[in-house]
Structures are given as structure tokens and as C-alpha cells.
Amino acid sequence: MKLALKPGLLLVEVLAAGLFLLFLSPFFLVLINSAKTAFEVTNTPMSWPDNWGNLATNSVSIWTNTTIQYQSSFFSSFLITVLSLGALNLLSSQAAWALVRTKTKTSSFIFFMFVAAMVIPFQIVMFPLLSWFRAITVFTGLDLLRSYQGIVLAYLGFGVSLSIFMFHGFIKSIPLELEEAATIDGCRKHETFFRIIFPILKPIHATVLVLNGIWIWNDYLLPLLVLGKGNDIQTIPVAVSNFAGTFVKQWDLILTAILLAMIPVVVFFLFAQRFIVRGMVAGSIK
Amino acid sequence: MNKKKENNAVFWVFVTPVVFAFLLVVIVPFFLGVWYSFTTWTSSARAGAGTQFVGLTNYFKSFQDVAFSFSFLITFGYTLVNMVAINFVAFGLALLVTSKIKGRNLYRVGFFLPNLIGGLILGYIWQFIFNNAIPALGHTVPGLEGLAKPENLILATNTGALMALVIVGTWQYAGYIMMIYIAAIESVPMELHEAAQIDGAGAWSRMMKITVPMAAQAFTVTMFLTLVQSFKQFDVNVSLTAGGPSTMFVGKPILGTELIALNIYNTAFVSNNLAQGQARAVIFFVVLALVALIQVYLNKKKELEL
Numbered sequence: 001m002k003l004a005l006k007p008g009l010l011l012v013e014v015l016a017a018g019l020f021l022l023f024l025s026p027f028f029l030v031l032i033n034s035a036k037t038a039f040e041v042t043n044t045p046m047s048w049p050d051n052w053g054n055l056a057t058n059s060v061s062i063w064t065n066t067t068i069q070y071q072s073s074f075f076s077s078f079l080i081t082v083l084s085l086g087a088l089n090l091l092s093s094q095a096a097w098a099l100v101r102t103k104t105k106t107s108s109f110i111f112f113m114f115v116a117a118m119v120i121p122f123q124i125v126m127f128p129l130l131s132w133f134r135a136i137t138v139f140t141g142l143d144l145l146r147s148y149q150g151i152v153l154a155y156l157g158f159g160v161s162l163s164i165f166m167f168h169g170f171i172k173s174i175p176l177e178l179e180e181a182a183t184i185d186g187c188r189k190h191e192t193f194f195r196i197i198f199p200i201l202k203p204i205h206a207t208v209l210v211l212n213g214i215w216i217w218n219d220y221l222l223p224l225l226v227l228g229k230g231n232d233i234q235t236i237p238v239a240v241s242n243f244a245g246t247f248v249k250q251w252d253l254i255l256t257a258i259l260l261a262m263i264p265v266v267v268f269f270l271f272a273q274r275f276i277v278r279g280m281v282a283g284s285i286k
Numbered sequence: 287m288n289k290k291k292e293n294n295a296v297f298w299v300f301v302t303p304v305v306f307a308f309l310l311v312v313i314v315p316f317f318l319g320v321w322y323s324f325t326t327w328t329s330s331a332r333a334g335a336g337t338q339f340v341g342l343t344n345y346f347k348s349f350q351d352v353a354f355s356f357s358f359l360i361t362f363g364y365t366l367v368n369m370v371a372i373n374f375v376a377f378g379l380a381l382l383v384t385s386k387i388k389g390r391n392l393y394r395v396g397f398f399l400p401n402l403i404g405g406l407i408l409g410y411i412w413q414f415i416f417n418n419a420i421p422a423l424g425h426t427v428p429g430l431e432g433l434a435k436p437e438n439l440i441l442a443t444n445t446g447a448l449m450a451l452v453i454v455g456t457w458q459y460a461g462y463i464m465m466i467y468i469a470a471i472e473s474v475p476m477e478l479h480e481a482a483q484i485d486g487a488g489a490w491s492r493m494m495k496i497t498v499p500m501a502a503q504a505f506t507v508t509m510f511l512t513l514v515q516s517f518k519q520f521d522v523n524v525s526l527t528a529g530g531p532s533t534m535f536v537g538k539p540i541l542g543t544e545l546i547a548l549n550i551y552n553t554a555f556v557s558n559n560l561a562q563g564q565a566r567a568v569i570f571f572v573v574l575a576l577v578a579l580i581q582v583y584l585n586k587k588k589e590l591e592l
Contacts, residue, residue: 013387020396026411029419045419046426091303098300110305117312119575121518123550124567127560128318129311157311160304189296218404220521237406241525244410251414258407265402273395277465
């Protein structure tokens with residue numbers, strides 16, 4: 001039996017290895033062409049680089065480039081992602097808990113509103129959002145366009161539906177007895193959430209973090225509209241797009257910019273790989 | 287009584303922040319948007335000041351624009367082909383990495399990797415591949431000279447560029463969908479396979495009669511995700527083709543690969559017609575909701591049959 005299977009299995013192994021290389025080859029092309037001069041990239045994009053020192057040269061020119069502003073773009077992307085994720089996870093989990101444990105018409109209606117809104121695509125909201133944010137700024141003096149608070153608020157609003165939905169599903173399965181016991185022991189209502197429930201939510205927090213994190217870090221259209229072009233605050237995708245638009249066809253620089261934009265994500269992924277894969281799958285099955 | 291008051295207070299303290307953000311960012315702009323689509327709204331008008339109600343004018347004008355109809359047409363085509371391609375590749379990859387081959391965990395990570403990088407960046411990478419790397423192959427590899435000819439550039443023709451969008455879309459998304467299929471395949475009890483094997487079922491018939499039906503629920507999810515993802519495709523479209531190359535449609539020159547999301551954006555910001563862009567967004571929303579509803583209904587029906 002085993003012997004009969006072997007040639008077949010070998011074929012499968014070769015196929016898998018081939019597909020694996022094919023899937024990763026675009027990244028590999030980015031890497032080798034980031035180590036070439038402009039002339040080499042245009043003439044011999046498929047060959048091995050002559051001098052890996054070019055990688056350092058190209059990286060330095062991206063690092064110090066004033067269009068892409070790599071360091072400040074990275075910082076902005078990081079800050080926006082972390083603040084949005086923090087707000088989404090804390091506020092959605094506490095709201096989901098309150099919605100599960102309060103059985104009133106208001107509570108059901110609010111939950112229904114969040115779920116129903118998941119079908120609303122960004123496209124129908126994006127133009128009015130801009131003029132509405134502008135109007136709020138005029139009336140309250142609080143800058144919502146081209147600012148950190150504005151984009152974090154936008155991510156909170158757009159991410160909250162799915163996040164609440166996922167926390168809601170998880171919290172429903174937590175036995176109520178746990179909270180009743182805490183109440184008998186003298187735990188106040190809000191303490192019950194932060195001391196008893198919040199720690200139990202760890203796996204679902206991971207899922208929500210991963211799903212929203214990948215979305216927010218890579219998002220292009222929302223930061224393009226809310227932060228605008230030519231802003232000091234720009235995220236990595238917006239910066240790369242600005243850069244590619246300015247340095248048209250200068251592939252040695254564009255590819256290096258892409259490489260530098262990808263490295264943090266890939267490094268982070270390799271560290272948190274199990275966590276991310278589990279989170280993505282759990283998220284999709286809910 | 288005191289207890290009830292406390293519960294009520296905690297409820298509102300916990301729920302108010304998200305409801306507030308949600309109303310501010312999604313609900314109010316949504317209804318504003320529907321209203322604006324019936325008016326002469328422009329970007330200079332501050333939150334609706336000085337706009338006039340014009341009924342369905344923006345909608346009629348949208349449908350009269352052949353570029354818009356064409357965008358819808360190719361978006362439907364793109365969505366259909368992309369859904370089939372992604373799910374086919376993803377299911378195949380899932381079967382591969384759930385078999386007994388060595389290094390299957392490494393393969394999973396590799397296939398999943400493109401999904402972590404944003405569509406915008408992926409589009410640029412592939413623009414380089416289609417415009418530079420593949421023609422270079424034609425220069426160096428004998429027998430492939432045709433690839434080097436400018437007229438054979440994949441992104442230079444309308445159909446070629448659409449296929450390129452499908453290739454990148456599949457590469458980007460198949461790894462994610464694969465993860466869902468893996469979970470479904472691994473949840474099938476081993477005993478079922480063993481029993482079938484004893485009864486003499488081959489690998490193919492076991493897959494068709496056990497794995498596929500048991501994964502029916504996953505198919506509903508993956509079809510939905512790929513449908514919505516393809517229909518809303520914007521980032522890759524911007525960076526890979528930017529809507530080009532131009533083509534002719536019912537006697538008018540238009541952009542050949544401008545998917546619906548890009549058409550909406552261009553109508554508002556390039557043609558500077560915000561109200562009409564908004565009307566198109568409303569149409570987009572209604573069509574997407576309908577198509578997604580039909581898909582889930584059909585899949586659920588199929589799920590019961592299997």
C-alpha cells in the first residue's frame with residue numbers, strides 16, 4: 001500500500017514545491033531588483049544582481065526621500081493602526097457584552113443596526129463623510145480631516161460592526177453563572193466586565209485584532225480621502241502610491257520602496273504567524 | 287431598584303461610545319449620501335448648503351454614460367471569473383497542504399503571504415512583472431521572443447489587462463480562502479475517510495462524496511467573501527492598470543479596465559461630478575446587496591441538498 005502511494009506522493013510534493021516558489025517569486029523579483037541600478041532593472045530584470053551593495057544605496061535613498069517620507073509614514077501608519085485597534089477592541093468588546101447581557105428592545109435594536117450596516121460598502125459613505133467631517137470641524141473647531149483623531153474615529157466607525165458581531169457571538173457562549181457568582185461576591189457591574197469577562201475574551205480579541213489590523217494597515221482609499229494628499233500625516237500605502245506617481249517608471253526606487261514597505265509586515269507575520277492564521281480562520285467561520 | 291439603575295447606567299456607558307462613532311461615521315453619511323444623490327451637490331457646498339433637489343437626474347445621467355454601463359459589465363465579468371479562479375486555486379491549495387506532504391506548514395505560510403500585503407502594493411509589483419520582467423524573458427529565453435514584442439504586453443490589451451487583474455486578485459486572495467478550506471477539510475472526521483477507503487472508494491470519489499459535501503458551509507462563506515471582495519476591488523485596479531488601456535464601447539472611447547469602484551471615484555474626483563458619483567455609489571450598493579443576497583440564498587439551498 002505504502003509503496004504504491006509513493007510515486008503519487010512524490011508528484012504531489014513536486015507540485016506543491018513548484019507552486020510555493022511560483023507564489024513567492026513576485027516577492028523574490030522585488031528583492032533582486034531592489035539591488036540593481038536603474039539601468040540594470042530596465043535591461044535585465046530577471047537576472048541575479050551584480051552588486052548587492054546597490055540594495056543599501058537604494059534603501060538609503062528611499063529612507064531619506066522627501067516624497068515617501070518613509071520614517072514618518074511608517075510612524076503614522078503604526079500610530080493609526082495601534083490607536084484604532086485599541087479603541088476598536090476595548091469599546092466593541094464592552095459594548096458587545098452590554099448588548100448580550102441586557103435584554104431590552106433598545107439593546108436588540110442597536111445590535112440589529114450594527115449587523116445590518118455590514119452590507120454598506122465604503123463607496124456609498126465616503127463622499128458625504130468628507131463634507132460631513134468638514135461641517136463638524138466648522139461647528140466644533142475639532143479637526144477631523146487631515147488629522148489623527150479623524151482617521152481613528154473613522155476606523156472605529158467602520159470597524160465596529162464586524163467587531164461587535166464577533167464579540168457578541170463569543171460572549172453569548174460564556175455561562176451567566178460566572179457573572180452571577182461575581183455579583184454575589186460583591187463585584188460591581190463594570191468590575192465584572194473588566195475582571196471576569198475581559199480576560200476570557202482573549203482568543204476573540206486576537207481574531208478581531210488580526211482582521212482589523214490587516215485591513216487598517218493596508219487600507220488605501222480611506223486614508224487617501226480622510227488624510228488627503230500632500231499631508232504631513234500619510235500612511236504607507238498612500239506614501240507608496242504618491243511615490244510611484246512621482247517617480248514614474250523608476251523601478252529601482254519604486255521596488256525598493258515596496259520592499260521597505262513589506263519588510264515590517266513580513267517580519268511581524270513570521271513572529272505572530274500562528275496567532276494570525278488562527279485568527280483569520282476563526283474570523284471567517286463566525 | 288438601585289441594582290437596575292446601575293445596570294442601566296453601565297449599559298449606556300458601555301454602548302454610547304461605539305453608537306456615537308457609528309452614527310457619526312456610517313449612519314449619518316449614509317443617509318446624507320442617499321439624499322445628495324438626488325441633488326446638485328458639489329464639493330464646495332458645505333454639508334448640503336445651496337444644493338437643489340433634482341430627482342432622478344443623476345441616476346438617468348449615470349445610465350446614459352456608456353463608461354458606467356461598461357464598468358458594470360466588466361465588473362460582473364471580473365467578479366465571476368475571479369470568484370471561480372480564487373476558489374478553484376484555494377481549494378486545490380487546501381487539498382495540497384492537508385495531504386501528507388513534507389513542509390506543508392511552510393507552504394501554508396507561503397501561500398498566505400500575499401494576503402498580508404495591501405492590494406495597492408501588490409498591483410505595483412505586478413505592473414513591473416507584466417511590463418518589464420515578462421518582456422525581458424522574451425529577450426533572453428530563445429523561443430519566447432513573442433513576449434518581448436510591445437503589442438504582446440499583457441497590460442496593453444483590454445482583455446489581457448482584465449485577465450491580469452484576475453491573476454493578481456487570485457494571487458492576493460487564494461491564500462486566505464485556502465485557510466478557510468483547510469479548517470473545513472480538517473474538521474471532516476477521519477473515520478469517514480477510513481470507512482470509505484475500506485469500501486473501496488478512491489481518492490477522487492472520497493473527495494467528491496465526502497470532503498466537498500462536508501465543506502458545503504465553508505463554500506457559502508468563501509463564495510460570499512470572494513464575491514464581495516471582487517465586486518469592491520479598487521486598490522489593485524488603481525495601481526495595476528489605473529483603468530487603462532482605452533477601448534471602444536458602442537462607438538465611444540472609454541477606459542477599458544475601470545471597475546465600478548474606480549468609476550465611482552473617477553466620476554467624483556476626476557470628472558468633478560460629486561452628485562453623480564454619489565448616485566453611482568447608491569446604485570453600486572443596491573446591486574451589491576442584491577447579488578450577495580442571491581448568492582447566499584443559492585448557496586444555502588445547495589448546502590441543504592448536499
